[in-house]
Amino acid sequence: MNHIDQFDQEHADALRGIWFLGDVHGAFKHIAQALLAAKEKPRWLVFLGDIDIDHISFREVLAPVKRHFTDTKVAFIHGNHDADTYEHWEMLHDCGDAVALHGQVTDLDGVRVAGLGGNFMGRVWGPPAQASFENKKKAMHRGPYQWRDGQKPNPSLHAAIYPDDVAALSKLRADILVTHEAPGCHPYGFDALDELARSMRVARSFHGHHHDDLSAQYMLGREQRGFDARAVAYCGIKNGLGEVIRAGDAGW
Template sequence: MSGGIIFYGDPHGEWRPLLRACREERPEAVVILGDCDLDRPLSQEVAPIAEAGIPVRWIHGNHDIDRPEWHDNLWGDRPGWNLHATAATFGGRVVVGLGGVFNKMVWDVRAQDAQLSFLTRRDMLKATPPSQRWRGGLPLRARDAIFLEDIEKLQQFHADILVTHEAPSSHRHGYSDIDEAAKACRAKLVVHGHHHENYEGVIPDTDVQVRGLARATVFRLR
């Protein structure tokens, strides 16, 4: 059997289920939902998939900045595979990505006033002393952050599927701000990771379906 898109829940260094699924059937694409925990470049971990001509895309998770090498083995390997705040079309379906999490350094969505410290990365960089910058840019501990500018950017897309690391409010630990991201790009389905839980749901007061994925779990959408 072939076709469709494979979404892969947070690998955390475990790639065997994904590689096996792609051997058994040839999907139109693979989308990885963050927290890769890469001890070597992503392209090496998924080499059999890429060599088979199957497109690979990824969004980042909060653990992808835990170590500088994990960061580099993701962002520094195949930047064209990064789906964050952009879109790709597979089999006639438009897939949009929103990587990262709500980092209190940037956007404390649990605060009573949902405090936004910075609207954009440029704003944060201007406010960051040179001694606190990492490689001349944002601090490493801020590289997992969702900024308001990311959600605003989604408005330019008309998506079928939104992939996120954070969960929408269909999950007990999710956020209505992810609901707003789905509305911004007009997605019909949200697929997310982060909480290591397989479930199906709906964003409240909408007809947007939600699929949460457990750790190293394959979800086939045909």
């Protein structure tokens, strides 16, 4: 038995209780429908980024979940569209007791889940190329003459992936890695995320961002890759075993 199958066997109940949610872009009705239809309600909802709200706080969005599904908790990472504007960033992070997973490992009912939000931006870092900025602070605070007439740095810099974040995570251990950006098995993915997953010794990873689900293709290289990579499509839902709770929608 390989380490992935052993992980699934040892944590099966907990993994079925964790739902990973693909990009929602402000649409939440399908989540309510899935919760109502589920015989066994999930213990965790984990958003994989691009929640994409700018006029209402995430805390307010989640209020019906807290009211009607009191045993279900929420965790999330940010996506690129969660930093389209400063309002997007602020509304997402006005999140009440939802857990922001980015840059840390969090225990979700005995399953260690690591989070890396955002996307690779060429002007910041596009592996394997050399990074222009090691971290967000250096990207957003470049001296007193960088931002004139009271301007702010481009909000998209909040969502860039920085080398310091990846390096810090690589020193930790986790069971599952959630990213918005795709690993190298996706046609537009990045090998740097495969390297991160292997460094953390994860059994499985989940990603969103591209709105498609190429998980069947990913399976062909699972043993060589060393971990089980899964995609979750636009408005799709999978549990921690990679089983489909709701197939994604086409387009958006």
